[in-house]
Amino acid sequence: MQVLGPWSDSVVIDELAGGKARGLYGVQSSGVRVPEWVVLGRDVYDGFLGEGGLSTAVAEFAEIADVEQAVVRAGELRAELVAAPVPEVVRELIATAGARLGDGPIAVRSSMLAEDGAGNSYAGQFDTYLNVRGVPAIVERVRDCWASAFSERAVRYAFARKLPRAAAPAVLLQRLVAARASGVVFTANPATGARDEAVISAVYGLGEGLVSGAVDADSVIVDKVSGAMLEVVLGDKDSRYDPAGEQGWEVREVEAEARGQAVLTDAELAELTEIGRKLESHCGAPQDIEWAIDDIGIWVLQSRPITTLGAAAPLGRTVELRGAGEEIPAGELRIWDNSNIIESFSGVTSPLTYTTAADIYGRVYRGYAASLGVPDEQQRQTDAWTSVLLGSFHSRVYYNLLHWYRMVGIAPGYPLNRKVLEAALGVDEPLADDIAKTLRPFVFRSRTARLRSRAITTAIYVRRLRGIDAMVEQFVTEFYRVYDEYDALDYTELTGEQAYAAYRTVDRDLVERWGPLMVLDAILLTLTGAVFLLTKLFLPKAPEWFLYAVVGPGADVESADPARAMTELAQLVRADPELTTLINSSAPEQIYAELQNSDRTEFLSRVNDYINLYGYRSLDELKLETPDLREDPASLFVMLRSASGRVGDAATASRSAEADAYLDANLRGPRRRIYERLRAKASRCAAHRERLRFCRTRAFGMVKRMIRVMGRDLVARGVLDEFADVFYLTNSEMRGCYEGEDTTTLRALVAARKVLRAKDSALVAPARFRTLGPALGRAELAEQGWVPLTTTAAATVGTVLTGTPSAAGIVEGPAVVVDEPRDVAGGILVAYRTDPGWVAALPSATALVIERGSPLTHVAIVARELGVPTVVQVKDAATRLRTGMRIRVDGINGTVTVLSEGDQPDETL
Structure with a gap:
């Protein structure tokens, strides 16, 4: 037996010193300041057991298979250990260890072999004693630490995780820091899993009040790259913990002038962030670091892996879905626009919905390129961007806009089609020509190869344009054959495996068929653009509303x-x-x-x-x-x-x-x-597009039923806690549940994403923003408008909000601002966005004002067919207009005017 410490060989430390000491050994080797420490290895504990005749009893205890029996026996063993005398040889060793730390107060802490490991922390399971002075007291506290291996909480923790019990605890002795402040640094956000964020908690005095929950800590989230403080929450500072009393701390009043102040200075926050980065890099994993500050500076008391974060990492799972999952080169521009994507995926959207949609978009447009005869080499190039056409930020879905311009470039007529694309998507800001011209869907080895491919693509495109009616009819027939088969299933009788098998079959079948049909969107862009050009040529004085009314799917859509x-x-x-x-x-x-x-x-x-x-x-x-x-x-x-x-x-x-x-x-x-003739062709294609949207909605409805079976099955299997948790999984994680992947970390993953969703819902989602390079952290996003919700001043009488006219007509009446189609009878429906599900509410609205969207979105098209005056792309409409305001909607000129309560309706309307 010997006293171990920083001077000991690393092999001996790994074998005998336990988790806490092993962590301190690594921290000190990285050059970070650590209070003086020594450790009594597990061989000292074994010597104590042997001298007291307890070795056999402890070995037999470790073999007990029933948790309740183990709890009872552990209580008996703990009493025996506390009562057993400490052999003289062990007392002398403890005295030697204490002498190395001087005469001041020390901390006596357990250091189990498996404690502070990558998989299990054992946090709070064993005893720690502060402010211990003198050899007799140290001897008693060392024995108490050994006995704490047999506490009920430790036994139940080990049984719950199928871990060894009473596995030879070592005991760490450490000089006690007379702390002005102390706390914890997490080098990754444990609530969200964000690896680019550090979370620092701080209290006055020693940190036992923080870990026990008795003191309300300051909490700061820091961007690890820039050092920017992303979120600051000041705790209640009515009291603090100071070293005193039998347990090493007591509650004391905080000086009045300190109660409203932050515990840490900006310089101390920066230093703690840097220490966290250094230790994370040294240890190779995110760390949970305990620290204290005295008159000398910052001391690290303990560092261990963040177990709840590390469990998901080997499977490639991340808590927060940020960006589009592509590796963006440094300095490269991305434009994110929610435009009419919010018609499909509005507001906070679940990980399962986003990842399913992103996966489908990628495979469908890959199939679209193949259907137009794009060579194999160029098809492989499209894989780099078709899979990332959508992005997710703070649980909101965005177009990765530049890639959509690339997609439009697959078909002929790019200069015209991209202009119509901007109108179709409803983007506020057209893309600059110098950028648009560089967005090629793929490149060729030679000019000859490019011309040959373009000729083939154009020939196929023209053939599809001529035969699009038959092509759509064939698709619809095949779609309803599949739909009718799976819609007729009794989903109450399906097992999870059967529902997953049906899901995979439907997903594969429909996506393969849908790819070639994307040519319809390209054709509609071309035809709509041609109608607009012909209108400008033949009818140069035509009003703007005419441009959208002249091309429609027809009243019987x-x-x-x-x-x-x-x-x-x-x-x-x-x-x-x-x-x-x-x-x-x-x-x-x-x-x-x-x-x-x-x-x-x-x-x-x-x-x-x-x-x-x-x-x-x-x-x-x-x-x-x-x-x-x-x-x-x-x-x-x-x-x-x-x-x-x-x-x-x-x-x-x-x-x-x-x-x-x-x-x-x-x-x-x-x-x-x-x-x-041109108008009729464009109108038929618009009607075809509406039919396909109906098919898409039906397909999603069918998939919903399958996923609900799987969700309930995963609850029954104990993978998830409740049915709704399935929507917090990504598409690949859900599939993994039925393809043999490890599911043990999913509960923690779901819990973290629920916390994240609550935070995300409190942020403003900008309609459009730009990023450069791979930096997509919270600090960068905050600069782009992702800030907490703030109250926007209401529009005053006489304010005129402008937008894009979508359906002609002029209406005056009370505004009804809603986030879903309810209580709008007799009023003018004002919404940030709409989705196809709103069409049933259109008969109740005298007019429609939409902040986001375009005249070519589903609801805008139906509103025109039903004769509901509509203005879209009205900036700030949903925040500046208030329910009950009297407004005038001019669907001819695209304006919304705030009227006074006394204004009388214009008799000419």
Whole structure:
């Protein structure tokens, strides 16, 4: 037996000194300041057991298989250890160890062999004693540390993790720092998993009050690269811990002048951040570091791996999904724009939805390139950007915009198509020509190879343009063959494995078929651009609203059917006073059950018909976490309540009729025939696109049902705690649950992402921002507008907000600002964004004002067909307008004007 310390050989330290001492040994070797320490190795403990005749009893205890029996026996052993005399040879060794630390107070701490390991920390399981003075006291506290290996909490911890029990604890003796302040540094954010952030907690005095929870600490999140403080929370400083008393600390009042101040100075925060970076690099993993500050400076008391973070790292899992997952070269520009992507994935979006969508986008556009005859070498080049067409920041989904310009470049007509793309996406700022011209989807070895490939692609593109009608019909037929087969399954009877097998089959089948159909989007861009150019040539004085009204899918477009069906349901409600009362006064989530228990079988049958036909339609219908109407019909009654207030009041004439009237008055002869032929082709393609969007919505609805089976199965298997947790997994993590991957870390991963989601929801999401290079940390994002939500001043009377006219007409009325289509009866619906699920609410709105989106989005198209005046891309509309404000919506000129309460409607409207 011998006293070990910094002078000992590293092999001996690893074998005998235990986890805490092993960590300190590594810290000191890195050059970081550590208080003087020594350690009594596990051989000293073995000697104590042998002299006391306890070795056999401890060995037998380690073999007990039942946890309750082990807890009882551990209590008996602990009492025996505390009562056993410490042999003289061991006392002398302890005295020698204490003498190395001088006459001042010391800390006596356990140092189990497995403690502070990469997989298990044993945090708080064994005893620590502070302010210990004199050999007799040190001897007693060393024995107490040995006995703490048999505490109930330690035994249960070991059983829960299938770890060895009473595995020869060493004991660490360390000079006690007379701390002015102390705390912990996590070199990665333990709540979110962010590796580029350090979290520093600090209290006055010693840190035992921090770890026990008795003192409210300051908490600072620091960007490890820039050193910027990302978040500062000052704790309650009514009291602090100072070394005194039997346990080494006592509560004392904090001086009044210090109560509102931060514990640490900026310089101390910077130094702690640097120490954290240094130790993380030295140890090769994120660290949990205990520290203290006295008159000399900062001392590191302990450093150990962050176990909850390290468990996920080997599987390549990250808590926060930031960026698009691509390696962006230093200094290279990326533009992130939410445009009309928020029509599909609005607000905070789950990891499962984002990663599923990103995966589908990548595979679909890879298939699109192949379908246009792009050579294999160039197809492989597209893999670098088709897989990252979407990005995620603070749980919001964005277009990785430059890659979308690359995608448009696959088909011929890039100069025209990219301009129409900007209108289709609804981007506020067109891309500069000098950047746009550099965004090639791929490169060739020679000019000859490029020309040959372009000729082949153009020939295929022209052939697809001519035959697009038949191509769409064939796809729709095949789609519904697959859809009908899997929609008819009884999902209540499927096992998780069966649901996953169905999911993989449907995913593979539909994505493979969908790729070639992306040519429709390119064709629609080309045709719409051609119509716009021809309009400027033949009708140079045409108003802006005409440009969007002249090309539409037609009044009988399938995507308007839910709105028409909702209107019919609303008519039934309005004609029945008792039914009106039920719909308007009952909680939406209770109405369906009340109808089932009533004698209104005919109306219930109509509601069921609606759900059977359009049950996949819901608010945020492409977000996998949002239940559809079949799972939760409550939102149907929210929309019905709004629609029933205005049945028959909204104009129903299609705006295409107004476009026809304008053409009749201004364009005739051969030019009219040329124009109509091009217009008809563009309108058919717009109708095809709406049909495919309907198919997409149905497909997502079908996938939702499969994922819900898997979610419940994962709960039953004990992989997840509750059904909704499945949406906090990525697509690859969900698949891994059925492909034999390790699932033991998923609970911790889900818990961290839930914390992250709560923080993300409190941030403003800018509509568009830019990044340079790989730096996508919180500090860089904050500079781009990702800041906590702030109150925006309301617009005053006379304020004119401008946007893009989307559906003609002028309406005055009260604004109803909503985040979902509810309570808008008789008002002007104002929203930050909409999604296809909002179309059923359109009959209830006199007009529509959308902050984000474009005239070519789903809801804007249907609004035109239903005759609802609409203005889109109205900056700050959802924050500056307030519910109840009287406003005028001019869908001709694209303006929204705030009126005074006394303004009378313009009789000419």
